[in-house]
Amino acid sequence: MGLFGFYLKRLYTIFKGEVLVLPSRIVVILFFLVLLFLPVVTQDPYLLRILILASIFAILAASWDLLSGFTGQMNFGHALFFGVGAYTAALLNLHVHIPPWGGIPLGGLAAVLTGLIIGIPCLRLRGTYLALTTLAFPIILLGIVFAIPGITGGELGVSGLARLTGSRMGDYYLTVVLMIGLCTIMWKITDSNTGLIFHAIREDEVAVRASGINTTRYKLLAFSLSGFFAGISGGLYAHFMRIAGPSNLEISMSFTVVIWAVFGGIVTIYGPVGAVFILFPLLEFMRFWPEYRMLMFAVVILLILLYMPEGLFPWIRHKIETECPRCKIRNIATRKTCRICTAELD
Amino acid sequence: MGQPFLEIEELNKGFGGLRAVDRVGFTMGRDEILGMIGPNGAGKTTILRLITAILKPDSGLIRFRGKDIVGLKTWDIVNLGIACTFQNMRPFRRLPIIANVMVSCLSPRAMKRGEWVKKVEAKAMDALEFAGISDMALEKASTLSQGDLKRLEVARAVATEPELLLLDEPFGGLSPAETDLMAKSIQRLHKGGRFGRLHSEGPAMIIVEHKLQQLMKIVDRIIVLNFGTIIADGAPEEVVKNREVIEAYLGKGGA
Numbered sequence: 015m016g017l018f019g020f021y022l023k024r025l026y027t028i029f030k031g032e033v034l035v036l037p038s039r040i041v042v043i044l045f046f047l048v049l050l051f052l053p054v055v056t057q058d059p060y061l062l063r064i065l066i067l068a069s070i071f072a073i074l075a076a077s078w079d080l081l082s083g084f085t086g087q088m089n090f091g092h093a094l095f096f097g098v099g100a101y102t103a104a105l106l107n108l109h110v111h112i113p114p115w116g117g118i119p120l121g122g123l124a125a126v127l128t129g130l131i132i133g134i135p136c137l138r139l140r141g142t143y144l145a146l147t148t149l150a151f152p153i154i155l156l157g158i159v160f161a162i163p164g165i166t167g168g169e170l171g172v173s174g175l176a177r178l179t180g181s182r183m184g185d186y187y188l189t190v191v192l193m194i195g196l197c198t199i200m201w202k203i204t205d206s207n208t209g210l211i212f213h214a215i216r217e218d219e220v221a222v223r224a225s226g227i228n229t230t231r232y233k234l235l236a237f238s239l240s241g242f243f244a245g246i247s248g249g250l251y252a253h254f255m256r257i258a259g260p261s262n263l264e265i266s267m268s269f270t271v272v273i274w275a276v277f278g279g280i281v282t283i284y285g286p287v288g289a290v291f292i293l294f295p296l297l298e299f300m301r302f303w304p305e306y307r308m309l310m311f312a313v314v315i316l317l318i319l320l321y322m323p324e325g326l327f328p329w330i331r332h333k334i335e336t337e338c339p340r341c342k343i344r345n346i347a348t349r350k351t352c353r354i355c356t357a358e359l360d
Numbered sequence: 361m362g363q364p365f366l367e368i369e370e371l372n373k374g375f376g377g378l379r380a381v382d383r384v385g386f387t388m389g390r391d392e393i394l395g396m397i398g399p400n401g402a403g404k405t406t407i408l409r410l411i412t413a414i415l416k417p418d419s420g421l422i423r424f425r426g427k428d429i430v431g432l433k434t435w436d437i438v439n440l441g442i443a444c445t446f447q448n449m450r451p452f453r454r455l456p457i458i459a460n461v462m463v464s465c466l467s468p469r470a471m472k473r474g475e476w477v478k479k480v481e482a483k484a485m486d487a488l489e490f491a492g493i494s495d496m497a498l499e500k501a502s503t504l505s506q507g508d509l510k511r512l513e514v515a516r517a518v519a520t521e522p523e524l525l526l527l528d529e530p531f532g533g534l535s536p537a538e539t540d541l542m543a544k545s546i547q548r549l550h551k552g553g554r555f556g557r558l559h560s561e562g563p564a565m566i567i568v569e570h571k572l573q574q575l576m577k578i579v580d581r582i583i584v585l586n587f588g589t590i591i592a593d594g595a596p597e598e599v600v601k602n603r604e605v606i607e608a609y610l611g612k613g614g615a
């Protein structure tokens with residue numbers, strides 16, 4: 015009991031010192047808590063469904079940021095990874111009866127393989143050329159899907175898959191916990207030495223090579239890591255919707271991912287995640303005015319990008335927090351002096 | 361007996377019709393500091409880029425410690441022990457200065473040689489200390505002055521603990537006082553030893569520089585280039601008296 019109390023106190027001290035000091039961290043913790051405890055308040059199936067899909071797409075948007083935001087390898091065909099994950103999990107489930115907990119990770123691995131395969135021709139390409147090339151890959155796969163309808167179901171897709179868990183609540187907790195876990199892992203990756211090299215590649219690839227770093231290896235690593243998380247997201251989607259279809263590979267799918275990421279703020283991981291949780295429900299809500307839906311959606315995004323070119327969340331963060339000019343630690347905007355080095359904040 | 365440390369033979373590189381490097385060949389020893397001078401566009405930077413494989417030669421041989429390095433990737437060459445700086449400075453602008461240097465510290469060569477240093481930050485910090493910009497470690501590279509960017513270039517190169525260091529105009533944009541400091545640092549580095557957790561092999565160096573007076577003080581030998589070819593090669597005092605060199609710099613009849 016004494017020991018338990020001791021750890022509880024330690025935990026509280028860490029919480030107070032690390033989390034409560036910064037509004038952005040409080041917001042993140044609150045966001046996680048609200049998601050985890052929401053079913054206590056309401057179990058409305060429609061609401062849960064929206065949050066499940068938002069969680070799945072949040073993983074997808076974050077995985078795009080990991081590749082395109084951090085290493086600057088503009089991928090306009092991210093639907094490829096999503097589709098490969100979805101179709102792999104679906105086909106394995108339907109034909110080999112592999113359950114979701116096996117098929118979804120295998121879908122992730124299939125997307126890693128895909129990442130390596132498309133990463134190699136992409137290594138030499140930059141900017142617009144890279145963007146156009148990546149745009150083409152999901153379309154090629156779409157062609158294959160239509161070419162062998164006997165296996166892929168063609169236009170109709172692969173349907174009748176096993177349920178994710180069997181209950182809406184189970185689905186909800188599985189996807190939300192996975193979203194929190196996987197996005198935290200992605201954020202940790204970007205915060206590591208590997209993430210530092212990704213970031214440096216985005217700044218100046220030649221200079222990274224001249225620093226003795228094998229940029230080919232790191233770029234392929236970025237492609238496969240991003241592919242893995244996107245593939246998991248695709249597998250989750252397939253099993254939740256109980257169908258993997260050609261729409262998973264469409265251009266609009268790839269573009270939506272980019273829109274989410276840019277709206278939330280790239281090179282952050284948290285930006286794209288937050289953006290999905292705002293934009294996806296918003297789009298659902300606008301279902302009530304179907305004729306204006308896409309137009310209103312576009313206006314919202316344009317307004318945000320016009321006034322917040324770095325994206326919504328970095329903009330908010332700059333408003334509520336200031337960086338100490340001396341030690342570069344972030345402080346709540348209301349403070350006059352830095353919480354660590356006590357330098358004056360301006 | 362032994363192979364020359366660096367050996368270059370019949371090196372050629374053209375850009376379109378322009379012969380930027382034309383049948384260049386020289387050798388240098390393990391302990392040499394070699395100055396490389398020549399008018400603008402003479403091909404100095406191009407030669408350094410060919411050595412580090414940032415550019416591919418049209419033909420020619422480059423041997424480092426007897427090993428042919430033509431065709432290797434830039435990172436392999438750096439990990440063999442050749443580091444370079446960029447004349448036009450290429451920092452990772454949106455990263456803090458310390459992170460700029462940490463990238464070099466994460467190269468296989470630096471990691472292998474610093475096993476006893478737990479944190480790459482610590483080693484990167486010592487490289488910054490050596491270059492004299494450790495007080496700005498946390499600032500973004502985009503906020504640095506020209507002179508400090510030069511030092512950052514040097515810190516990044518030094519952090520890979522090279523045996524051959526290629527410096528492209530290390531004094532460019534520095535004030536006379538800063539130039540003296542940089543020259544001292546270069547000489548200290550060449551002597552070898554420890555700089556905190558950073559180890560210096562006492563690298564051989566090729567220094568490209570327009571500031572002749574300062575260069576003369578630190579180099580053992582000077583190679584003069586003009587229109588991509590070597591027109592003189594020798595001790596600094598001899599080279600500056602060479603008639604062809606004076607003409608290349610001042611134009612025919614200038615001297």
Ligand SMILES: Nc1ncnc2c1ncn2[C@@H]1O[C@H](COP(=O)(O)OP(=O)(O)OP(=O)(O)O)[C@@H](O)[C@H]1O
Nearest residue numbers: 375378380398399400401402403404405406407447
């Ligand atoms: N990437 C390139 N493409 C085309 N031409 C180039 C390229 N790089 C260099 N050149 C040309 O090759 C010639 C040699 O250039 P280089 O940069 O090696 O000269 P340098 O001796 O370093 O000159 P400086 O003292 O001005 O730095 C110049 O005429 C230059 O215009």
Ligand SMILES: [Mg+2]
Nearest residue numbers: 404405406447
């Ligand atoms: Mg030059």
